[in-house]
Amino acid sequence: QVQLVQSGPEVKKPGTSVKVSCKTSGFSFSRSTVQWVRQARGQRLEWIGWIVVGSGNTNYAQKFQERVTITRDMSTSTAYMELSSLRSEDTAVYYCAAADCSTTSCYAFDYWGQGTLVTVSS
Amino acid sequence: EIVLTQSPGTLSLSPGERATLSCRASQSVSSSYLAWYQQKPSQAPRLLIYGASSRATGIPDRFSGSGSGTDFTLTISRVEPEDFAVYYCQQYGSSPHTFGGGTKVEIK
Numbered sequence: 001q002v003q004l005v006q007s008g009p010e011v012k013k014p015g016t017s018v019k020v021s022c023k024t025s026g027f028s029f030s031r032s033t034v035q036w037v038r039q040a041r042g043q044r045l046e047w048i049g050w051i052v053v054g055s056g057n058t059n060y061a062q063k064f065q066e067r068v069t070i071t072r073d074m075s076t077s078t079a080y081m082e083l084s085s086l087r088s089e090d091t092a093v094y095y096c097a098a099a100d101c102s103t104t105s106c107y108a109f110d111y112w113g114q115g116t117l118v119t120v121s122s
Numbered sequence: 123e124i125v126l127t128q129s130p131g132t133l134s135l136s137p138g139e140r141a142t143l144s145c146r147a148s149q150s151v152s153s154s155y156l157a158w159y160q161q162k163p164s165q166a167p168r169l170l171i172y173g174a175s176s177r178a179t180g181i182p183d184r185f186s187g188s189g190s191g192t193d194f195t196l197t198i199s200r201v202e203p204e205d206f207a208v209y210y211c212q213q214y215g216s217s218p219h220t221f222g223g224g225t226k227v228e229i230k
Contacts, residue, residue: 062218104179
């Protein structure tokens with residue numbers, strides 16, 4: 001079955017970086033798109049960016065443009081989201097979500113990871 | 123950036139009633155690139171609808187999506203107990219792929 005398994009919770013100091021992984025299985029990773037979304041406690045979902053896995057092309061929200069890098073490792077079917085220059089406002093649960101272009105739309109994000117809590121605190 | 127405004131903020135319904143959720147965009151959403159998600163407490167979102175009206179795999183047919191341009195609707199024909207949750211719309215026609223603020227469907 002399809003699985004997206006994210007890395008564990010992180011506690012970071014302001015100004016440092018965090019890299020969250022999203023290991024996938026059970027679908028055609030190379031023919032998928034992966035988006036990253038975050039949610040602060042009690043807040044709405046916030047789109048960070050996405051990657052077209054096959055080409056490696058990325059698209060980031062302007063808000064995160066200078067601080068985020070989304071990558072993928074085709075050999076392990078894993079996507080990564082790295083966020084730098086962390087501040088307290090970045091404390092949130094970070095989710096990856098995948099759309100399998102080979103079976104449905106490249107924009108139908110059917111598959112979600114369990115979420116990774118990133119806490120930024122001095 | 124396209125701002126999505128969802129209404130109402132909270133919808134109080136009894137099981138079996140019809141739910142109508144609105145998502146209004148500040149600009150036209152190209153190619154009806156709009157999705158609806160359901161989220162329950164401490165869970166990841168679940169895709170219900172994409173392309174404004176296409177049901178995702180495994181989604182019951184009591185969920186339907188409609189609309190185009192700037193006005194979109196999610197309808198639950200008869201609310202079941204497991205449908206009480208928060209619902210978000212997301213547009214992916216232009217970057218950033220913004221989300222609405224959510225509508226909470228609660229038990230009356």
